[in-house]
Amino acid sequence: MKKYLLTIETNNFEYLNKIKLETKSSINRIINYIIKVYSQNNNENFELISNPINENKNMKEIRIKLTDDEFNLLKEISLSNAFRSVSKQAKFTLINSLNKNKLFTNIEIDEFIKTRTEINAIGKNIYQLLKIIRGKNLVKINDDNLKNTINDIRNKIDILSDILGKIIEVNNQRI
Structure with missing residues (x-):
């Protein structure tokens, strides 16, 4: 013992x-x-x-x-x-x-951090793709629809990133 x-x-x-x-x-x-x-x-x-x-x-x-x-x-x-x-x-x-509010293990927190990083990378990749398409005039783009879609995606990415950030912060303070 x-x-x-x-x-x-x-x-x-x-x-x-x-x-x-x-x-x-x-x-x-x-x-x-x-x-x-x-x-x-x-x-x-x-x-x-x-x-x-x-x-x-x-x-x-x-x-x-x-x-x-x-x-x-x-x-x-x-x-x-x-x-x-x-x-x-x-x-x-x-x-x-x-506690009713369960904690996450270090492995789960690492996965949340990786997920948040990947989600942010998706937003950057979409923006880069849009720049290339517009620059080469390969496709006709309805700018209003595209702008609304991109803004919607960016807002959802920000929400997910914030939620993951809060989970990570709370867990780091508890253990």
């Missing part, structure tokens, strides 16, 4: 204490249970917290003990989610099991 240091939001710690009182179990046992349930993708048994993580800056520190098997499982999960440490994976798992 290994000892680890976790930092946890005050409201999450209070929630853990509430579970502790109701179940008459230790916080370590509760956290181990949450990790077990989460690893089995069955985390619907808890009333989840809906507060955003950064609302309350008061943090509590907790320590948990894990068996070697639990630690190795958590280590495997952390590697598959591209977390650099088991502690980050434990925090991610715990926070995700307590």
Whole structure:
């Protein structure tokens, strides 16, 4: 069994204490249970917290003990989610099991960043294509329709880019 240091939001710690009182179990046992349930993708048994993580800056520190098997499982999960440490994976798992607004793994965030970059590149490519078509007079273009279509595409790209940016920002602040 290994000892680890976790930092946890005050409201999450209070929630853990509430579970502790109701179940008459230790916080370590509760956290181990949450990790077990989460690893089995069955985390619907808890009333989840809906507060955003950064609302309350008061943090509590907790320590948990894990068996070697639990630690190795958590280590495997952390590697598959591209977390650099088991502690980050434990925090991610715990926070995700307590909150209604789920976090994304580092791999998912990287994919969001790549998607946002590709979406922006599409807009630039459309503009370059339009310049070439207009420059060589290859095709008759209804400028009003084309302008409206391009503006519509640009607006949708901006909306998607903003949404992905917010997802990335929120997740970076939480873990």
